[in-house]
Amino acid sequence: LKCSLCGSLGGLCRAPRAPSYAMRFFQGCLSGGGAGEGPSPGGGAGLVMAAGGSGAENAEVSSAAGLMPCVYINHGGGPMPLLGQQPEIASFLAAFGQAFAGRLPRAVVVATAHWEEDVVTVSAAPSSSLLFDYGGFPPESYQYEYPAPGEPSMAAEIVKLLGDAGIKVRTDTKRGWDHGVFVPMMCMFPKAQVPIVQLSVLRNQDAAQHLALGLALSSLRERGVLIVGSGVSFHNFEHFFSNDPRKKQEGQRHGKLWDEWLRGILTNPNLSSRERLAELQRWEQAPGAIQSHPRGAAEHLMPLFVVAGAAAGTPAVAVGDSSEKGGMMGFAMSQFEFHS
Numbered sequence: 205l206k207c208s209l210c211g212s213l214g215g216l217c218r219a220p221r222a223p224s225y226a227m228r229f230f231q232g233c234l235s236g237g238g239a240g241e242g243p244s245p246g247g248g249a250g251l252v253m254a255a256g257g258s259g260a261e262n263a264e265v266s267s268a269a270g271l272m273p274c275v276y277i278n279h280g281g282g283p284m285p286l287l288g289q290q291p292e293i294a295s296f297l298a299a300f301g302q303a304f305a306g307r308l309p310r311a312v313v314v315a316t317a318h319w320e321e322d323v324v325t326v327s328a329a330p331s332s333s334l335l336f337d338y339g340g341f342p343p344e345s346y347q348y349e350y351p352a353p354g355e356p357s358m359a360a361e362i363v364k365l366l367g368d369a370g371i372k373v374r375t376d377t378k379r380g381w382d383h384g385v386f387v388p389m390m391c392m393f394p395k396a397q398v399p400i401v402q403l404s405v406l407r408n409q410d411a412a413q414h415l416a417l418g419l420a421l422s423s424l425r426e427r428g429v430l431i432v433g434s435g436v437s438f439h440n441f442e443h444f445f446s447n448d449p450r451k452k453q454e455g456q457r458h459g460k461l462w463d464e465w466l467r468g469i470l471t472n473p474n475l476s477s478r479e480r481l482a483e484l485q486r487w488e489q490a491p492g493a494i495q496s497h498p499r500g501a502a503e504h505l506m507p508l509f510v511v512a513g514a515a516a517g518t519p520a521v522a523v524g525d526s527s528e529k530g531g532m533m534g535f536a537m538s539q540f541e542f543h544s
């Protein structure tokens with residue numbers, strides 16, 4: 205099987221220039237240097253908390269609408285949610301989007317696992333085609349259209365925020381929206397009425413740099429921007445498609461250990477922001493981590509770090525019910541919303 209989802213390991217190691225307040229806070233968290241509890245970027249509860257279940261009845265709108273949430277989602281396998289082959293994923297994403305009916309986001313920034321670059325790259329075109337970066341699916345899955353607008357002005361804001369934080373960044377006006385973007389967006393906002401900005405992850409797959417990237421973007425949430433991390437919390441094709449039942453069971457066991465650790469770190473209200481960010485930076489040491497996201501092929505985890513950074517290390521809520529129902533293909537998988 206050819207994996208169109210996995211990237212290669214690159215090398216990017218760069219110290220920030222002239223750190224902003226957000227970057228200084230982040231560096232303090234990771235070093236343990238007195239940052240204390242992290243600031244909630246804007247304060248208050250988020251707009252949406254899709255709590256439990258995958259139906260619309262389980263997507264709740266908070267009474268405090270001053271701060272957009274940020275969310276890490278499972279975008280499914282290729283176009284399968286759109287083809288009716290992964291209905292739980294499609295249903296959860298639809299319910300999440302429907303909860304915004306009273307107040308649509310100004311824009312959605314999607315950090316996608318399917319776009320790795322050596323430098324953070326931001327889509328800046330006023331409109332984008334779709335990039336059908338999968339193979340072996342029915343002909344109709346290569347004919348989708350999703351005419352949501354791009355948002356060049358939002359891309360410019362992102363470039364400035366990242367530059368101010370000392371993060372190298374560039375723009376792109378040619379690359380289409382990959383399936384890590386258009387599949388969940390077609391489920392969440394089927395009318396294509398919300399502008400989209402696609403954001404790459406880094407090829408080096410460095411957790412600290414992705415956390416810092418998200419933190420630098422956290423102020424966008426105060427301005428009505430929904431930040432989405434599009435990936436999947438377990439991604440190892442060697443286990444997914446093994447013909448050896450023992451190999452698959454081994455992967456499921458590792459995936460369960462990893463999912464329990466990840467949920468524990470992200471949702472534990474007793475952890476400080478400093479502690480949570482530091483644990484996430486050391487994710488490879490967690491039980492089942494490398495078996496769930498092999499070294500050099502952890503691109504589907506990187507969007508989670510972007511979202512966790514955008515939440516400044518505050519606790520998350522596990523949303524959807526994949527893990528409780530045995531996960532996808534028998535592998536435990538979780539999605540997380542940060543609403544403070």
